[in-house]
Amino acid sequence: MQNLLHNLNPEQLAAVTLPAQPALILAGAGSGKTRVLTTRIAWLIQTGQVSPAGILAVTFTNKAAKEMLTRLSAMLPINTRGMWIGTFHGLCNRLLRAHYRDAALPQTFQILDTQDQLSAIKRLLKSLNVDDEKYPPRNLMYFINNAKEQGLRAQYVEANDDYNRRFVELYAAYENQCQREGVVDFAELLLRTYELLSRNEPLRRHYQSRFRHILVDEFQDTNDLQYKWLKLMAGEHGAVFAVGDDDQSIYAFRGANVGNMAAFEREFHVQNLIKLEQNYRSHGHILDAANVLIANNSKRLGKNLRTDAGHGEPVRIYEASSDIQEANWVIEESKSLIAEGASRSEIAILYRSNAQSRVIEHALFTAGIPYRVYGGQRFFERAEIKHAIAYLQLMDNPHNDSAFLRVVNFPTRGIGARSIEQLQDAARQYGISLYAAVPYISGKAGSSLGAFVKLIEGARFETQHLSLPEMVQIVLETSGLIAHYQNEKEGADRIENLEQLVSAATLFVNEEGFGMDAPALAGPKAQTSAGAAIVSEDGVEIIDADTPLNEVMSPLSAFLSHASLEAGDNQAQAGQDALQLMTVHSAKGLEFDAVFITGLEEGLFPHENSEKADGGVEEERRLMYVAITRAKKRLYMSFSQTRMLHGQTRYNMKSRFFDELPEESLKWLSPKVQHHWFGNQRRSAWDEVADFEANKVAQKFTKQDIGWRIGETVFHQKFGEGVIVNIEGGGTNARANINFGRHGMKLLDLGIAKLEKVAS
DNA sequence: TGCACCCGGTTTTTT
DNA sequence: ACCGGGTGCA
Numbered sequence: 001m002q003n004l005l006h007n008l009n010p011e012q013l014a015a016v017t018l019p020a021q022p023a024l025i026l027a028g029a030g031s032g033k034t035r036v037l038t039t040r041i042a043w044l045i046q047t048g049q050v051s052p053a054g055i056l057a058v059t060f061t062n063k064a065a066k067e068m069l070t071r072l073s074a075m076l077p078i079n080t081r082g083m084w085i086g087t088f089h090g091l092c093n094r095l096l097r098a099h100y101r102d103a104a105l106p107q108t109f110q111i112l113d114t115q116d117q118l119s120a121i122k123r124l125l126k127s128l129n130v131d132d133e134k135y136p137p138r139n140l141m142y143f144i145n146n147a148k149e150q151g152l153r154a155q156y157v158e159a160n161d162d163y164n165r166r167f168v169e170l171y172a173a174y175e176n177q178c179q180r181e182g183v184v185d186f187a188e189l190l191l192r193t194y195e196l197l198s199r200n201e202p203l204r205r206h207y208q209s210r211f212r213h214i215l216v217d218e219f220q221d222t223n224d225l226q227y228k229w230l231k232l233m234a235g236e237h238g239a240v241f242a243v244g245d246d247d248q249s250i251y252a253f254r255g256a257n258v259g260n261m262a263a264f265e266r267e268f269h270v271q272n273l274i275k276l277e278q279n280y281r282s283h284g285h286i287l288d289a290a291n292v293l294i295a296n297n298s299k300r301l302g303k304n305l306r307t308d309a310g311h312g313e314p315v316r317i318y319e320a321s322s323d324i325q326e327a328n329w330v331i332e333e334s335k336s337l338i339a340e341g342a343s344r345s346e347i348a349i350l351y352r353s354n355a356q357s358r359v360i361e362h363a364l365f366t367a368g369i370p371y372r373v374y375g376g377q378r379f380f381e382r383a384e385i386k387h388a389i390a391y392l393q394l395m396d397n398p399h400n401d402s403a404f405l406r407v408v409n410f411p412t413r414g415i416g417a418r419s420i421e422q423l424q425d426a427a428r429q430y431g432i433s434l435y436a437a438v439p440y441i442s443g444k445a446g447s448s449l450g451a452f453v454k455l456i457e458g459a460r461f462e463t464q465h466l467s468l469p470e471m472v473q474i475v476l477e478t479s480g481l482i483a484h485y486q487n488e489k490e491g492a493d494r495i496e497n498l499e500q501l502v503s504a505a506t507l508f509v510n511e512e513g514f515g516m517d518a519p520a521l522a523g524p525k526a527q528t529s530a531g532a533a534i535v536s537e538d539g540v541e542i543i544d545a546d547t548p549l550n551e552v553m554s555p556l557s558a559f560l561s562h563a564s565l566e567a568g569d570n571q572a573q574a575g576q577d578a579l580q581l582m583t584v585h586s587a588k589g590l591e592f593d594a595v596f597i598t599g600l601e602e603g604l605f606p607h608e609n610s611e612k613a614d615g616g617v618e619e620e621r622r623l624m625y626v627a628i629t630r631a632k633k634r635l636y637m638s639f640s641q642t643r644m645l646h647g648q649t650r651y652n653m654k655s656r657f658f659d660e661l662p663e664e665s666l667k668w669l670s671p672k673v674q675h676h677w678f679g680n681q682r683r684s685a686w687d688e689v690a691d692f693e694a695n696k697v698a699q700k701f702t703k704q705d706i707g708w709r710i711g712e713t714v715f716h717q718k719f720g721e722g723v724i725v726n727i728e729g730g731g732t733n734a735r736a737n738i739n740f741g742r743h744g745m746k747l748l749d750l751g752i753a754k755l756e757k758v759a760s
Numbered sequence: 761t762g763c764a765c766c767c768g769g770t771t772t773t774t775t
Numbered sequence: 776a777c778c779g780g781g782t783g784c785a
Contacts, residue, residue, distance in 0.1 A: 060775080061774065088775075090775085111775090114775085254772085355771090565775060645776085646769090646770065
């Protein structure tokens with residue numbers, strides 16, 4: 001135990017060894033948050049305060065859960081498999097599998113990812129003849145997910161007008177459809193579990209008394225339902241150990257409620273609030289920049305990071321004339337960093353929105369520098385993988401109409417829209433699934449549909465004794481997917497991905513302890529197995545928390561859950577020593593020796609849409625705080641005078657965040673310019689754009705008339721070289737904004753100033 | 761059945 | 776500027 005606790009600083013030690021009571025840990029960026037969480041778990045177990053089965057640890061991402069497990073198994077000589085460490089959704093899935101009957105779900109219920117949910121909604125609207133212009137599927141999806149995240153079923157959603165009443169009706173219809181098909185969406189996993197535990201007292205008591213210690217990571221990211229879920233799980237006596245950082249709350253747009261931190265403190269009567277403010281990541285100037293910036297936010301729980309690392313280098317700031325030039329500068333700087341011995345993977349290029357990566361990628365490609373872009377399509381989201389998964393889903397649960405429709409005619413087998421319509425009519429008439437409706441279809445359509453059903457059933461029969469990887473391999477062949485992509489020009493990559501699905505299945509059965517030989521379709525033993533079940537004092541049969549996954553699910557069901565809940569990596573150039581490109585959001589939780597934050601312009605960062613949202617700019621500032629605190633040793637920030645966006649050139653002002661940084665920690669690589677100042681009046685970027693638009697015609701004229709154009713490099717006797725940023729007026733009144741670099745921005749009368757052309 | 765064209769949208773993202 | 780989805784034609 002001495003080992004476990006030594007090397008912790010006083011605050012960390014205090015947090016790790018808190019008594020079994022609700023606790024809130026405000027963990028700043030780079031303060032050893034994960035270390036505290038895992039050490040707390042290890043300490044609780046090692047001191048005999050709780051058995052591994054008494055621990056419930058919740059994270060948001062699979063990556064975080066995996067990280068926790070890895071660190072724990074390094075600390076403790078125990079098997080971590082029985083521990084309940086996972087994402088909200090993963091844990092809910094596990095609970096619902098064990099208690100599917102009480103939750104009123106089929107044993108083989110399947111999980112819809114966002115894509116699946118949207119297509120299920122589109123299908124619903126079509127079947128109800130709803131105008132999808134008036135009720136856009138996407139909006140309905142937001143509406144439904146939003147309601148579920150408030151814990152509301154359709155009958156409890158308040159609607160004050162006809163339009164919203166229709167949404168509520170459609171929400172109810174969607175629920176019916178899902179129930180009929182035996183599928184649940186992500187929000188449903190949470191809500192269904194919440195309802196199960198609220199309704200079923202013996203079950204609730206069982207888990208409440210089992211999980212004496214509940215630990216929550218990234219608590220600031222919880223939504224309202226997740227918070228209620230935690231409250232229910234904790235009951236009266238559960239010791240909830242919540243770790244979070246209100247300054248890093250950047251997911252309000254997807255329902256996260258940072259107010260849950262204050263609510264937790266109040267409602268759980270938190271006596272133990274500990275701030276982790278010692279930062280082990282960044283040098284002083286970087287940390288100062290972060291602290292001073294975030295102090296501009298009003299609603300904070302209050303926290304200031306400190307470091308022993310010394311000031312280090314100042315934050316370098318660069319003003320580019322264009323997005324292209326900005327990208328080239330980033331690459332030049334990266335090159336010299338690499339030349340000085342930096343590893344490419346320790347350099348990150350961050351941006352606010354994905355669209356900004358293109359210019360940077362282009363420049364990197366041209367320069368021949370390897371790079372990796374985060375956030376592309378994930379493995380299980382690829383179309384060919386979704387197709388293969390749909391076949392497997394039908395073998396597991398033939399009533400999943402989404403899966404049916406996805407592959408009934410893929411690869412094509414002569415089942416067109418006409419046949420499908422006929423089938424859908426029959427299914428609606430009898431209130432059954434498409435699969436079950438096939439026997440009611442006669443004629444040519446009936447026989448081709450019948451052949452499809454035979455294909456699925458044949459595959460089931462053929463693979464009933466086979467392991468999961470063997471089953472996947474056979475399905476790839478009998479479905480005709482492999483043959484289909486073999487005939488396709490660009491099909492080689494897709495076939496490779498399909499082969500990888502077999503590897504993924506192999507990896508899965510090994511990691512989840514199913515055993516390589518376990519038949520994929522073998523029914524779970526749970527709920528009949530005397531060994532696994534326990535009986536509570538109320539006589540209710542309860543599957544124990546230690547019940548292994550392979551006793552509550554077949555390998556196939558488990559694998560399908562896995563495919564929905566863990567979309568997999570985007571494998572692009574993984575493992576290579578490459579520059580790291582990503583949005584600021586994706587950078588959360590990561591750290592790099594050197595970080596570039598690019599595109600720091602008004603309208604982009606802070607994003608223009610954030611102005612409209614309540615507290616939007618504060619969230620942007622937190623986002624900037626996250627970006628800054630990713631850097632260990634060196635931090636660059638850049639902005640550009642012009643940028644291509646949506647096919648149009650925009651002239652943005654530099655970000656207001658520059659005004660919120662401590663000057664003494666900054667080093668301006670290009671001189672600070674009086675950007676967009678007219679006399680004493682500071683004009684917004686949008687005024688500039690308006691002027692620009694209004695003067696477009698005049699500019700065209702001036703271009704021919706006086707021979708100057710925007711973007712052109714000119715030479716001036718006194719100011720030296722400069723770049724024309726804007727031209728206004730025409731003829732003899734024409735004036736130009738010219739950026740003379742270290743002499744600043746000047747507004748010159750083109751008729752008076754003596755400018756010379758400079759070849760560029 | 762598949763390709764060509766048009767239209768609309770375009771901040772951030774995990775499960 | 777670019778992508779994805781939907782429609783219409785060969």
